[in-house]
Amino acid sequence: MLRAGIVGLGRMGMTHANNLAFNISGVKLVAACSIFENELDKAKENLFVEELYTSFEDMIDNANLDFVVIAAGADVRPKMVEYAVKNGVHTFAEKPLGLSVEEIEEVLSVIEENKNKTKFQVGFMRRFDEDYIYAKSVIENGLIGDVTYIRAYGIDPASGLDTFVKFAKNSNSGGIYHDMSIHDIDAIRWLTNKEFSKVWAFGANFARPELDEVGELETGIVQAILDNNIMVHLVAGRNSPHGYQVETEIMGTKGWLRIAPVPEKNLVTVYDSTGVRRECSASFPERFHKAFVEEIKSFVDCIINDKNTKVNAHDALIATKVSLKCKESLEKNEIVEI
Amino acid sequence: MLRAGIVGLGRMGMTHANNLAFNISGVKLVAACSIFENELDKAKENLFVEELYTSFEDMIDNANLDFVVIAAGADVRPKMVEYAVKNGVHTFAEKPLGLSVEEIEEVLSVIEENKNKTKFQVGFMRRFDEDYIYAKSVIENGLIGDVTYIRAYGIDPASGLDTFVKFAKNSNSGGIYHDMSIHDIDAIRWLTNKEFSKVWAFGANFARPELDEVGELETGIVQAILDNNIMVHLVAGRNSPHGYQVETEIMGTKGWLRIAPVPEKNLVTVYDSTGVRRECSASFPERFHKAFVEEIKSFVDCIINDKNTKVNAHDALIATKVSLKCKESLEKNEIVEI
């Protein structure tokens, strides 16, 4: 039984905490850390976590953890990763690993120094989603020929737009590309084994023009080219009317794949006065529920059987670099080389 | 230019009249007959029909027609067909040809006697719908193997239920099987080249229990067996929540076909707060718009090129026989042989 700890109990953290507590055989969630007392109360009551901490260092020093999941804010994440890794606690960290390339490079060097004693994995859960895995296997089996074009949408539901507008007035999301497209960027690198070579980004606010004032975007698009001329189109957004739209299309010379053109919530079709419809996944915890379990299962497997993790710090660094180049392109309004 | 006349200018008749006036090359709609003055006014104003009649015999005697389309009520239809046919005017008649088997047999004998001088076709438009034609060609090319099972839904939209309830208080629809399933019965005979051998029908009223009192059904089902043991399931109804549901499924030993499981109105998919949806055809004139044109085009082709029509009076007779056996089964609540 591996002893697990968690830090950060917001929506993302609670998703992981719940999985660690109930959905992963061979793991026991023994410790939780948060700066919010009510979050710790919930962890105790609902998840039966025994050791509660308000200091991350305290948890690492005292809880005798085999591994820790870091889902605290991106501002404190780099220091936490470094502390856990240096102290020999296997570390799973949410993306992004930091807000600047320099910060991530520093984290990366710490991870490198300790790679013999501590495993590290970053939370690009799409690589563990059965739909994306299926698509990758179809591509690798040559069934769609050579990949020529990829379109990736990552668009949060409109139901969260109000909350985002409030958040954006006081906080920095890192920009829509670093906050959202980063998953698409990683997925595309993983699906194609190619790197981004140039981007042109553009964005605008229609539903909430006040986002202009805080430098945030409701919708941002990118035209990108990969190093072998695969053409890429990204749309990141925060105002999807019907649910959580994470869609990826891959065109090949012999066939195309569309992953989740409709983010179907289940297998039920409804016939009613609106026509004939499918209900949709409303959020990332719903859409990627299984992938969040699978990424931790895979990490646990790497710990137990001493394997390399499937998403490493280098992947996190590259995805951040590309997303920040998109931001640069947006600001300069020109094509940027990577 | 063939000279065409029409009798009956209700919804069905107006659909034909409009096609005769505007959508069929080589035909001119020269005469219209109705007992309702306002319908004749519309025909004159909107369809530019020159000769207007309130008596069918008058029209046949005086309008010098090449052919007539009979869309008047089923009660007067048999006499009209006989009169037109005897007078050498090629005749296209809506289904059913009459309300009893005897009545239709009589009409049939008149049609037979005059078959050398007058063409006759009955309005089973599904045989001219591109989706049904496509399905038949797939079956005949052996692509789904041997047909084992057919399911056919013919369900009118809920938007017409109020109107039907009012109608049913004063009029006789002929029963749900004769009124609605008759199209499915004909389509199944045409798709399989097999005849019905036994049926068990059942029905009930849930949305409008008052239909019990007038002996009508909101929903009626039939389990039927064809003469080579193909299994058949029919659902006829008057309360479809989303539109006009005419759906036919054909299972074969190697593949299945579903014709219009969603009665898609067009190629547009809508993503909105209800989820992701297709809007639906709202009525038979919308769903079968093209088939109504094609059946008349085919009839005109038979007249001009002296061919046999593709749906004859015998087909009308058999479909009525089967639908009346369904009614008998419903009333006796037992399995009825045909």
Next chain:
Amino acid sequence: MLRAGIVGLGRMGMTHANNLAFNISGVKLVAACSIFENELDKAKENLFVEELYTSFEDMIDNANLDFVVIAAGADVRPKMVEYAVKNGVHTFAEKPLGLSVEEIEEVLSVIEENKNKTKFQVGFMRRFDEDYIYAKSVIENGLIGDVTYIRAYGIDPASGLDTFVKFAKNSNSGGIYHDMSIHDIDAIRWLTNKEFSKVWAFGANFARPELDEVGELETGIVQAILDNNIMVHLVAGRNSPHGYQVETEIMGTKGWLRIAPVPEKNLVTVYDSTGVRRECSASFPERFHKAFVEEIKSFVDCIINDKNTKVNAHDALIATKVSLKCKESLEKNEIVEI
């Protein structure tokens, strides 16, 4: 940690065994029983089961189990259930509970006598499938009005037809209704809270006429009426060309639901030379993977928190009664009251 045992390690049993070993927190699969040595070897190697038995009584007597999952053949199932229940081991048994109504009634009386000390649940996993649960909640919230009609298909993939034909030459499946429709019968009772009142069953063999000789069916249909006149149509089959087709349609006075009209394997749509397609679930372990986990989780919850199980022996008895009435109707070729 609950100590679990399993008997029967065929496809169904191995599905349960795997879940008990890896997918259910708070449970340890400690014992397995089979009459096939190679199955026990697999359980040891792949599932790390420590105690292996060839006698069921031995396992119950010695393995100190909290609960047992019975997935052995229907012929030995009744005796096993009785032995486990009498010995105070909570029991989860696959359906059907026996091959005759009398046999199941006997089992039922033993379960009743011991209900204070042992929990019992039967394996109608559809009640734990998220799609069926969603449909039930939509119905119970009144969103589709009153239920008027249900259509349920349970059709095994054609890929298994050869195997079935071989099996049928030497063994008795119990008939297609008892073997397959039983799940649909239970699901319909559960969705509607109504009982079956009459049935007419019919079946035929087209792909494999040799099944006639052994009294088995490739495709069997049923027209049934529930006690409040809800109309029901069942299709059971063994020759689905595209995958495992478990589809249920519920028509209400205000809306309809279709559960899995396409048994979509995942969220990927493929565009290739065949057109645009969805790949399909190929088998029951794939389609109901999550439901198989959830039904055991629910059973475990009932054990730990002393709750009533969600599917009891009475449900198993009724479903068997109805399915055997379908068989009787098929044999007599008449409508049978229940």
Next chain:
Amino acid sequence: MLRAGIVGLGRMGMTHANNLAFNISGVKLVAACSIFENELDKAKENLFVEELYTSFEDMIDNANLDFVVIAAGADVRPKMVEYAVKNGVHTFAEKPLGLSVEEIEEVLSVIEENKNKTKFQVGFMRRFDEDYIYAKSVIENGLIGDVTYIRAYGIDPASGLDTFVKFAKNSNSGGIYHDMSIHDIDAIRWLTNKEFSKVWAFGANFARPELDEVGELETGIVQAILDNNIMVHLVAGRNSPHGYQVETEIMGTKGWLRIAPVPEKNLVTVYDSTGVRRECSASFPERFHKAFVEEIKSFVDCIINDKNTKVNAHDALIATKVSLKCKESLEKNEIVEI
């Protein structure tokens, strides 16, 4: 009865000729012109055209036409339009109106000078397609809020790629944007009432690298911005594996529309060993069959009732300007202002 003539009897021209001969009431196709004798033979035999010409001027001078449809090659089109228009024959011309902006501007001035006596319409048939018309009405009714983003694919089927490669070795298509995206550019202008303000185009050849040598593209993409910041993404291609993919997505602040995400050929769904699939439209004459009829019907209506045509020469000019800017961007590999 309007007297119609046609010039050019290739695939596009024959589509129009057939419609003029058989599918449009009130029109008679009296004359056809082609430099290929065999095409004229076909027109005579199959379409019963009486007057056949090898010289366009001859036809205009002698056939006493009310209107002419110009479907001859883009190289000769400008001169033909000018000749017909100057001679008072109402003119319907295929797009593009010419291969350079200057050429089209010259044609435009001739059309302007004669606008009181001759009607002119250009063949942007999407404006007459029921799906596009439906989408426009949904947008204009405010049902999807403000338009924020449009994605448009215009991708020819792979079945035509060989033919195109041969063609491209000897001929100039005008480039993929002028040849194909021009329809999307016009549709977007029409749907939004906005103009293009900047573009970045990129393209590559994967299936047929030899297209590099003749300066043609298998797939070309464009990122464009409209004058109010609506974001636009275009994909033009010649290698669609499943059929003719003309798809347009419109995202608004309250809803999205997807026109033909699957270019469904009909309403039939096929269940077979490939999964569950829809067959697709294989070509533009199939996909836009009705739109080709409707655009001519609309043109005829403008002639008869002296109305302004719905697509004028100015629209043709603008669409060409934008598509040529895409070409310029592709060649310079930079963002180009319009």
